[in-house]
Amino acid sequence: MPGFIHRLFGRDDKECEELKQGPSLWDKGSPDGWYYHSKASGIGWKKWWGRSLPAHIGMELILYLVLYYIIHIVYKVGLDESKEEFEALVTYFNKNLSPLSKDLTFLLGFYVSQIVRRWWDQYKLLPWPDSLVLLSHGLVNYEVKKSVKFFKTIMRYSMLSYILCLRRLSKALRKMFPSNQALIDVKVATRKELNLLESQGDLGRIWWMPLSWAMTLIRNSKDNKFIPSDQKILIDNISKFQAGLEKVDDHDHIILPPLYRQVVKFAVYVYFALSLIGSQELEKDPYTFIPIFLILKFIFFFGWLEVAEAIENPFGNDDDDFQICELVSRHLWAINKNINQFKGPPKLDDDDEEDNDGPHVVTLNFDLNKKN
Numbered sequence: 001m002p003g004f005i006h007r008l009f010g011r012d013d014k015e016c017e018e019l020k021q022g023p024s025l026w027d028k029g030s031p032d033g034w035y036y037h038s039k040a041s042g043i044g045w046k047k048w049w050g051r052s053l054p055a056h057i058g059m060e061l062i063l064y065l066v067l068y069y070i071i072h073i074v075y076k077v078g079l080d081e082s083k084e085e086f087e088a089l090v091t092y093f094n095k096n097l098s099p100l101s102k103d104l105t106f107l108l109g110f111y112v113s114q115i116v117r118r119w120w121d122q123y124k125l126l127p128w129p130d131s132l133v134l135l136s137h138g139l140v141n142y143e144v145k146k147s148v149k150f151f152k153t154i155m156r157y158s159m160l161s162y163i164l165c166l167r168r169l170s171k172a173l174r175k176m177f178p179s180n181q182a183l184i185d186v187k188v189a190t191r192k193e194l195n196l197l198e199s200q201g202d203l204g205r206i207w208w209m210p211l212s213w214a215m216t217l218i219r220n221s222k223d224n225k226f227i228p229s230d231q232k233i234l235i236d237n238i239s240k241f242q243a244g245l246e247k248v249d250d251h252d253h254i255i256l257p258p259l260y261r262q263v264v265k266f267a268v269y270v271y272f273a274l275s276l277i278g279s280q281e282l283e284k285d286p287y288t289f290i291p292i293f294l295i296l297k298f299i300f301f302f303g304w305l306e307v308a309e310a311i312e313n314p315f316g317n318d319d320d321d322f323q324i325c326e327l328v329s330r331h332l333w334a335i336n337k338n339i340n341q342f343k344g345p346p347k348l349d350d351d352d353e354e355d356n357d358g359p360h361v362v363t364l365n366f367d368l369n370k371k372n
Contacts (some may be wrong), residue, residue: 016175016317017205017325019332021159025187026339031334037323050319053299056306061298067290068276075280086129093278097271101297104271108304111264114256115308122251123322124316127244127330129158132237133338139227142342154217155335157210157243160188163328165245168204169252170315170324207249211242268305272298 019028035041049055079086136151157255160183176182180203181187189197193210200206218234221227226233279294281287310320 016172017329017330018176019061019186024330025159026152026336028186029329029334029336031330032331032332033326034323036327043255046200047319052333053303054192054311057117057299058304059300061295062274064272065291065295068279071276072280087282087284090280091279094275097274097278100271104267104301107264107267108301111260112304115312118251118256119311119314122248125244125247125251126322126327127162127241127254129155129162129241130338132158132234132241133335135234135237136339137342137344139230140230140342141225144204144225147226148339148342150217150221151225152339154214155339155340156236157217158190158224159331159335160193160210160329161207161245161330162209162243163188164203164210165249166315166324168207169249170317172315172317172321172325175317176328178280207245208242208267211238214238266304268301272301 015034020030022028075083075086119356133151133155140147140151142148151201159264163173163177163183167177180194180198184191186195190209195212197203197209199208200209214236215235218227221231222229260320275294275297279291281291310318314322314325
């Protein structure tokens with residue numbers, strides 16, 4: 001949700017993507033929500049406002065200006081004998097605050113750069129199941145009976161681990177799957193599988209167990225002739241899938257030191273609290289009524305800080321967070337579409353093939369009368 005004030009009061013009204021109704025797990029996915037948030041789909045008013053500068057710091061700026069003008073009115077109207085003392089105080093504050101802006105720029109810039117780097121690293125670490133399905137077309141013998149069901153089970157276990165791992169981190173995904181029963185309702189897990197998982201402990205801590213089941217199925221696939229050879233290729237890619245989730249989970253344990261975040265926020269808040277006095281326009285200064293330079297500094301520094309605040313937890317339920325629910329729905333849709341391509345492309349008729357036997361003629365024209 002945009003803005004420090006909104007986060008302070010815990011307002012979070014964004015709706016979570018819901019899976020479609022369908023007879024099987026793979027019929028419940030949809031790419032619409034995921035591609036709706038893409039840049040290529042265009043930016044409407046609703047999409048723009050949730051991620052705009054006014055939505056993030058507009059309310060804070062208005063409240064800050066109200067405080068500024070209260071002090072300004074007191075200075076202009078309420079002070080008589082002590083006006084000179086107040087002007088001396090303003091001059092003193094302004095003189096000492098000016099050098100601090102450079103230090104604050106360095107402190108805040110380093111903090112935001114670290115947050116942005118962690119934010120992008122976490123997204124790059126999220127594994128995509130598309131490569132597993134793509135490999136299956138070169139490894140799985142889909143002509144063998146029940147081979148499609150075999151590989152769909154492997155992909156279901158992969159998505160179950162994906163959901164269990166990210167559900168512990170993502171507020172949005174906890175709305176999508178609010179209970180363990182929800183996993184059964186969407187058919188990403190069976191009752192027996194869920195009972196076995198629950199008997200081992202908290203599902204958010206043993207999210208890797210379904211991937212272990214997938215490895216066991218692959219080990220036995222040679223005997224069943226589902227994967228005649230090169231099972232190690234699929235095993236290696238599932239291991240990479242697990243490693244990606246493990247690294248995402250690690251980011252939840254190894255965080256930026258909270259002390260550094262507290263220092264940055266303290267520095268920004270104190271700087272602008274003192275600027276309420278140090279940036280007051282005195283009678284000797286040209287009177288502009290609107291503190292233009294103070295507003296610009298507020299937008300620069302608080303906008304910068306808001307960038308870090310908005311993406312510090314990318315698994316939240318804000319417009320600037322990862323669209324995890326939409327991504328899960330997209331993965332289910334893509335897995336289903338991709339597996340259904342096991343029959344291969346349509347056979348080409350003679351008329352569809354390009355005729356490459358004909359002569360290839362190249363015509364060159366030269367102007368001999370052209371002078372350089």
